[in-house]
Amino acid sequence: MNKFPDYIKPELFETRYKHIREYLKANNIGALLAYSTPPEHKWGLTGHVSYLSGWANHDRISDVFVVVPAEGEVSLLFAGLPYMLQQIKEVSPINDLRMVKAVDPNAVAVDTKSKTNISEIKSFAEETLSILNENKIPNKKIAVVGTGQFGSRHLQALAHCEFQVELFAVDSDTTSLTVAQERYNQTPNSGNVRSIEYLKSIQQLPESLDLCVLSTASDIRLKLLSELVDHTQVKYVIFEKVIFQSPSEFLKAKKILRENGVSTWANFNKRLFPVYKQLKDLLDGSTIYFEVNGSNWGLACNSIHFIDLLAMYTGDLKYDLDFSNLDSVIHLSKRDGFIEFTGTIQGKFSSGHTFSLSSSDGKVVNFNQIIRTDKKMIVFNENEGKKVVGVTYDAHDQAVIKSFRSIGNNAKSKFDKNAKIFLEHAKGYVSIGEISILIAVGSGHRDEAFKICRYILEEVKHQSPIWKKEHYADGKEEWLAGHSLRPKKEVK
Secondary structure (H helix, E strand, O other): OOOOOOOOOHHHHHHHHHHHHHHHHHOOOOEEEEEEOHHHHHOOOOHHHHHHHOOOOOOOOOEEEEEEEOOOOOEEEEEOOOOHHHHHHHHOOOOEEEEOOOOOOOOOOOOOOOOOOHHHOOOHHHHHHHHHHHOOOOOEEEEEEOOOHHHHHHHHHHOOOOOOEEEEEEOOOHHHHHHHHHHHHOOOOOOOEEEEEEEOOHHHOOOEEEEEEEOOOHHHHHHHHHHHHHHOEEEEEEEOOOOOOOHHHHHHHHHHHHHOOOEEEEOOHHHHOHHHHHHHHHOOOOOOEEEEEEEOOOHHHHHHHHHHHHHHHHOOOOEEEEEEEEOOEEEEOOOOOOEEOOEEEEEEEOOOOEEEEEEEOOOOOEEEEEEEOOOOEEEEEEEOOEEEEEEEEEEOHHHHHHHHHHHHHHHHHHOOOOOEEEEEEOOEEEEOOOOOEEEEEEOOOHHHHHHHHHHHHHHHHHHOOEEEEEEEOOOOEEEOOOOOOOOOEEOO
């Protein structure tokens, strides 16, 4: 015979607990605590407790708690009289029933005349913590594979975790592990990192992980991903970009991730910056022309960040790329074994939004972003992390005019000998968003006109004796170094 009243169905409560546990696990929460005060019991206002336990103590004054942990058995805690246990057992499917000390001073204390030793009864907080410990609420296990520049920064960020974690740092290079450990130890800790281990191989990782950050060089990443899923069961993987070195590697990795049920995130961190979220809020749904130009910002390595920003702004993920305006030179990357490019990458999204990304050679990293729509223009300028509010240009007038003529003639011989060209550059102070250079081209073909404009813009930056002083938001100013005239290696 079922001990529960007709309106109490244990399977119904199990369904409720299941949904609650799914939410708790998804949001890294240890337990749900439901509490009803004695006055609520007095007047029968116990809906949330009754929903989870099937019991409502209408005629007694007592603190009542229901603890639903993310893992383990549901518990009911109450501060009342011992005989109330039998009342609860008759109507509640909860088996773990515990007496605790009253929280509310108006609540009934545990019966001192009973056999229950009041000194042995824990407080609500103590009993709740014991429940969580009994059910072994797991820490999140997170590994960082590759502890170089990016990997060690990930470890520093993880030191600030708002939930309890066990960290694992993996790198075959002892020096990288040492540097990562030093950087981690220098970082203020939230206190939620239960442990951190520094390992030399993936095979030393535990059998399961909640998250793994793959921040190695991209040329070995596919191999390490295969080793990872062969050794451990991992729920999520974060890739640093560039993710892989070829489309074939990407497709192989995609298959591996799908077969092993691994969810993946490429670390396009600009999406998370407040300033870029604010820029998105300023857009009104109009068609966007997005331009990024500057020097030495890593066209091959970082273009994908800006393309992703436009994807975030527009919600469009399909686009075509045009590499015809890349410079015919290659540059050694600061990372051994890799190369970089200068020039321009152009593209168009399926929804009509377009972009142009340009990077020239230079000693310093600087770039600005321009977003144009039918209704507005937004300029966001960055130079080594400093916000630029204006620029002062100075020039050797005669030498500049001579360079302009030379650049124009070279452009016509290169693209269209019959083209008509007008070129003018500002001198003096120019606020961000104002026009600093004007290039007008007349040509028999639109494509040649665009190519001539781009060519002239880049050559002016490299050849013309025009000096630039940047003015920053903090009131400081600085003359920028010019472009190097060192020989470059031609692409063959």
